[in-house]
Amino acid sequence: MTDTRNGAPRTAPIQSATFSNPVNAEIRRAAATGIYDIRGGGAKRKVPHFDDLLFLGASMSRYPLEGYREKCETSVTLGTRFAKTPIQLDIPVTIAGMSFGSLSAPAKEALGRGATLAGTSTTTGDGGMTKEERGHSNKLVYQYLPSRYGMNPDDLRRADAIEIVVGQGAKPGGGGMLLGQKISDRVAEMRNLPKGIDQRSACRHPDWTGPDDLEIKILELREITGWKVPIYVKVGGARPYFDTTLAVKAGADVVVLDGMQGGTAATQDVFIEHVGQPILACIGEAVRALQDLGLHREVQLVVSGGIRSGADVAKAMALGADAVSIGTAALIALGDNDPRWEADYNALGTTAGAYDDWHEGRDPAGITTQDPDLMKRFDPVEGGRRLNNYLRVMTLEAQTIARACGKNHLHNLEPEDLCALTMEAAAMAKIPLAGTDWYPGKPGTSY
Numbered sequence: 001m002t003d004t005r006n007g008a009p010r011t012a013p014i015q016s017a018t019f020s021n022p023v024n025a026e027i028r029r030a031a032a033t034g035i036y037d038i039r040g041g042g043a044k045r046k047v048p049h050f051d052d053l054l055f056l057g058a059s060m061s062r063y064p065l066e067g068y069r070e071k072c073e074t075s076v077t078l079g080t081r082f083a084k085t086p087i088q089l090d091i092p093v094t095i096a097g098m099s100f101g102s103l104s105a106p107a108k109e110a111l112g113r114g115a116t117l118a119g120t121s122t123t124t125g126d127g128g129m130t131k132e133e134r135g136h137s138n139k140l141v142y143q144y145l146p147s148r149y150g151m152n153p154d155d156l157r158r159a160d161a162i163e164i165v166v167g168q169g170a171k172p173g174g175g176g177m178l179l180g181q182k183i184s185d186r187v188a189e190m191r192n193l194p195k196g197i198d199q200r201s202a203c204r205h206p207d208w209t210g211p212d213d214l215e216i217k218i219l220e221l222r223e224i225t226g227w228k229v230p231i232y233v234k235v236g237g238a239r240p241y242f243d244t245t246l247a248v249k250a251g252a253d254v255v256v257l258d259g260m261q262g263g264t265a266a267t268q269d270v271f272i273e274h275v276g277q278p279i280l281a282c283i284g285e286a287v288r289a290l291q292d293l294g295l296h297r298e299v300q301l302v303v304s305g306g307i308r309s310g311a312d313v314a315k316a317m318a319l320g321a322d323a324v325s326i327g328t329a330a331l332i333a334l335g336d337n338d339p340r341w342e343a344d345y346n347a348l349g350t351t352a353g354a355y356d357d358w359h360e361g362r363d364p365a366g367i368t369t370q371d372p373d374l375m376k377r378f379d380p381v382e383g384g385r386r387l388n389n390y391l392r393v394m395t396l397e398a399q400t401i402a403r404a405c406g407k408n409h410l411h412n413l414e415p416e417d418l419c420a421l422t423m424e425a426a427a428m429a430k431i432p433l434a435g436t437d438w439y440p441g442k443p444g445t446s447y
């Protein structure tokens with residue numbers, strides 16, 4: 001074939017990197033419908049992440065621990081600053097807040113079962129506390145959200161900790177969404193909403209406008225709960241140094257920091273992909289804030305956003321976190337996006353591993369749905385067993401790495417155990433680039 005302009009041989013057609021096929025398909029979808037895209041899950045674009053860090057391990061200058069004979073502890077206590085009864089966990093991997101409404105009641109029960117078997121906590125979410133989840137969770141954190149859906153003082157007193165949600169990594173500055181398809185009788189009753197009508201919850205809490213009155217709200221919650229339970233403050237990865245400082249000033253016992261890869265049940269795709277910072281860039285800044293306040297380790301830091309394995313857990317802890325929390329990975333462990341439902345995913349126009357229309361309530365795995373028939377596909381006992389197995393594997397993996405770094409507790413992992421594979425990761429995490437003792441912006445260097 002020849003080029004019509006100059007008669008030279010024609011090159012193969014070239015797709016534009018800017019106007020790629022997926023970009024063009026989204027333009028056509030928007031043009032056809034006039035509706036922005038809503039979905040669940042976290043950012044799908046590749047951003048610097050824990051994969052861009054490696055552990056150095058021990059050799060001559062560091063002494064490893066023997067896996068079969070020497071212990072590597074994993075316990076963590078959250079809420080040591082003010083709470084009379086801090087939360088004691090066997091492992092530093094907690095289950096993140098996921099709403100009843102976005103998830104089915106049996107899925108919430110399974111999260112409680114799995115977390116309890118593994119010796120860790122789970123968290124309620126927008127939409128309140130279900131009896132199934134409370135009943136099967138040894139340690140349950142109760143979320144206090146801008147929407148106030150499902151909020152009642154009796155449930156505050158039934159909780160083992162309270163998490164004030166200021167924001168989420170998937171949508172810092174945004175509120176929740178629950179579409180009408182998922183507002184069943186029970187969800188409507190718990191949220192005090194009409195059945196079947198789309199709901200968008202507030203992005204700002206109506207009870208305070210800033211850290212000064214958040215401090216008053218925290219005191220109120222402490223009085224309601226007799227100063228017993230820890231108060232966490234959860235923020236999305238926006239300005240982690242200042243957000244952590246202000247959360248601590250307002251009186252938080254624990255700061256929960258959720259990076260941009262963090263999952264959501266439903267929000268605009270443009271929000272998920274374009275707002276917030278990767279968790280890798282946030283942890284060091286939050287740790288620096290706690291260190292500047294002299295409160296690192298006294299106010300605990302729990303981080304989340306794309307945590308998948310024991311290696312991710314160990315890396316987050318080496319960067320200074322006290323614990324991590326998981327949402328998406330826990331759902332996958334329960335059976336979300338499992339290839340055994342491939343024919344059903346195909347019928348919905350998608351495939352296992354890519355299904356993210358959680359807002360539609362048609363989840364073939366019966367997890368992100370309120371449809372009674374789909375819910376029957378999910379067994380909460382089996383789900384709990386699978387989640388416990390997964391948490392156990394993550395813990396064993398993190399221990400394996402910590403021992404190889406010569407550490408007898410996961411908390412003893414430190415930035416010094418890490419190197420970065422890319423300049424971006426080195427700059428964001430302030431970890432030396434592999435083979436050097438330097439990272440971009442290192443104090444005392446001019447570049």
Ligand SMILES: Cc1cc2nc3c(=O)[nH]c(=O)nc-3n(C[C@H](O)[C@H](O)[C@H](O)COP(=O)(O)O)c2cc1C
Nearest residue numbers: 096097098099125126262263265305306326327328
């Ligand atoms: C299905 C689903 C529902 C969620 N619901 C809530 C919620 O009600 N409140 C909240 O603070 N965060 C919510 N989140 C966010 C999680 O608490 C957590 O920040 C996030 O999932 C962590 O990132 P990961 O999914 O990559 O582990 C939800 C996440 C998912 C996947």
